[in-house]
Amino acid sequence: MHILLYKLSTYGVRSHALNWFNSCLSSRQQFVCIGGSRSHLMKGSCGVPQGSVLGPLLFLLYINDIENNCTDCTVKLFADDKQFVCLW
Numbered sequence: 216m217h218i219l220l221y222k223l224s225t226y227g228v229r230s231h232a233l234n235w236f237n238s239c240l241s242s243r244q245q246f247v248c249i250g251g252s253r254s255h256l257m258k259g260s261c262g263v264p265q266g267s268v269l270g271p272l273l274f275l276l277y278i279n280d281i282e283n284n285c286t287d288c289t290v291k292l293f294a295d296d297k298q299f300v301c302l303w
Contacts, residue, residue, distance in 0.1 A: 216240045216261060219277050226276065242265075 223236055243259040243269075261272040278297065282290040288301040 218261070219263065219273060222276050222279075 219240065220233065220237055223286040224233055228236065240263075243264060244256045245259045246260075247254045247258050263270050263277060278292070281297070285299065288299045290302065
């Protein structure tokens, strides 16, 4: 969450808007449901909320600079998918 808030601030989101994002992204809980069985609630500490209106935009902001941090790999991005090609 802190990384995403930092990235939002570097893109110019400030003051009340940044506080709003902080409020929306903090204290989230999540669970997994498979075949009608549900896991226990767990605190979500990173990532973006799936199924939200802003989720796709926040995801793109979150991964926008991923290739700058991968020096040994080529990163291919398409929509919400990514592929790392590493040649050693």
